[in-house]
């Protein structure tokens with residue numbers, strides 16, 4: 097474990113000052129991790145203990161102390177509620193008995209049968225006689241009961257009478273007990289349903305049914321009973337066979353409604369791995385809005401130094417689990433509408449790297465504010481501004497980085513297998529100054545500014561818009577850079593498909609989406625179809641600043657297999673950020689790793705554009721089509737780009753649905769643009785072959801090219 101790991105227990109809430117702002121000399125970093133010791137059983141008991149823990153026949157509450165305590169609590173609550181429930185059951189039993197008696201005494205079945213066969217008049221005398229007879233039986237039974245009671249009272253006294261009443265009450269309670277699905281007996285829920293399900297699993301089953309997650313005749317199996325975890329209740333259930341946990345995650349909102357809680361209070365996760373399966377769901381329901389409490393300050397403030405190879409403390413999820421974000425060997429895209437906490441989130445990622453003196457930082461702040469200023473004292477390259485000159489400067493940095501990455505790959509090939517087992521930078525290599533391969537992180541805030549810039553730049557005799565060149569260079573770096581120790585962190589206010597090229601998005605490993613305008617923007621940050629899998633950041637509340645959906649590339653504390661999770665980032669205002677940057681500078685001064693801008697040296701080596709163009713491929717610098725190509729072609733091409741593998745044929749219905757166009761209008765408009773639809777035989781998933789109307793993608797591309805060039809000629 098890192099010698100300086102900050103304590104995250106007992107976190108203080110803001111406003112809290114750092115204990116000391118002084119920069120202390122750094123101690124060595126020990127590179128190791130905390131491992132959980134396996135339990136060692138005595139040899140005699142070993143097999144038994146191992147069997148006990150593994151056997152599915154031993155109930156979970158006999159294996160876990162937490163579950164056993166919960167069973168005890170549940171029993172106590174049941175005992176306290178027993179008199180109330182017993183009385184309720186007796187009253188219900190009385191009502192049931194009375195109803196039954198009325199049907200019997202009025203010969204209801206016979207009467208109804210006669211009525212339905214229109215023979216009531218014929219049978220009337222018979223029915224009347226039977227009714228009279230049953231009334232007599234009732235009177236006789238009543239007299240016998242009264243006499244019996246009097247006899248018991250006489251022979252055994254009051255105790256006997258009470259015993260008799262007790263037996264009758266138990267019989268009525270059994271008759272009136274709540275049975276699953278018994279009509280007319282379901283009590284209307286009063287009060288918060290959240291608490292009801294913790295005591296009565298039937299309420300949970302009903303909620304799943306109401307949310308249409310299980311059928312009317314299906315039920316849930318409680319794997320772990322409801323226990324108190326943090327400020328909420330956790331429960332693990334098994335869905336009926338063939339029902340999928342992924343569907344519960346997808347329809348979390350319906351379930352939240354059925355449980356009468358806000359969806360931010362409900363966390364649903366699949367239980368994976370050995371202890372789980374595709375139908376096992378772990379739920380956690382918070383007592384109240386988990387993000388209403390004051391935000392927490394970053395634990396990095398208490399760390400004297402950090403190791404870039406360790407995931408950086410990023411935030412907390414609703415269950416208050418600490419979520420760390422791995423940065424090395426991956427890259428991060430942060431997207432949101434303004435003022436939701438993008439810059440704060442990107443700075444958190446930067447803070448961990450600032451505190452590692454062996455890390456080299458490139459910081460380009462196109463927001464041109466004060467937010468990143470403090471990074472100037474540690475960054476190898478730093479700029480703040482949104483003019484074309486800044487974009488051109490960024491182009492220079494990226495070309496320099498492309499050359500750097502190529503140089504690193506070349507040098508890695510020459511290293512021996514012990515030092516460099518794969519073509520990947522290792523922790524030792526990144527800290528070896530002689531090798532010159534430090535972890536190099538590139539932060540670009542408001543990345544849409546350089547990507548949209550139209551300033552012409554001369555590249556190998558070709559005139560290109562700076563924005564396109566930046567897009568191509570960033571895409572190459574995001575693809576090739578991570579293994580060579582380059583970390584890209586891009587933040588954008590405009591996560592739309594035109595601004596961030598789909599090719600670039602596809603290679604950014606981790607995504608963090610704070611609140612955006614609609615599900616399309618959310619999908620652009622988090623990835624295709626993420627809204628249909630239950631992750632849509634447009635549903636986050638505006639008041640929840642710093643809360644977003646994280647789709648990590650690698651393990652998080654919530655588990656390696658969690659697709660995405662809602663996280664509230666730590667709060668790191670400017671003053672804390674400045675403290676961290678000062679500390680980072682002192683660490684670099686002590687290690688002698690202060691370079692570039694921070695060391696007062698802004699000079700750049702001669703840029704080799706030709707090498708960069710060769711690396712990214714000449715074909716990749718294609719003309720920007722979204723600007724020239726008319727709608728709906730431009731959006732169709734973007735959609736095809738997003739699909740990754742471009743199909744040969746795409747159906748009109750699919751296009752209309754994906755892009756929300758009216759199919760008839762789409763057909764007319766594409767015909768006007770010179771693109772005629774055709775019919776193709778398509779095999780569906782079930783193996784059926786159908787004729788479908790649609791377009792050959794080659795025709796769509798050709799139409800786009802024609803319309804682009806004819807527009808250009810005008």
Ligand SMILES: Nc1ncnc2c1ncn2[C@@H]1O[C@H](COP(=O)(O)OP(=O)(O)OP(=O)(O)O)[C@@H](O)[C@H]1O
Nearest residue numbers: 391434435436437438439440589641642665666667
């Ligand atoms: N984790 C957090 N907890 C509480 N408040 C936060 C958190 N993160 C950010 N905020 C608040 O949100 C505000 C906006 O944050 P930030 O400047 O990062 O937004 P932004 O999305 O980068 O905005 P813009 O698009 O205008 O640049 C901050 O002033 C801060 O008070």
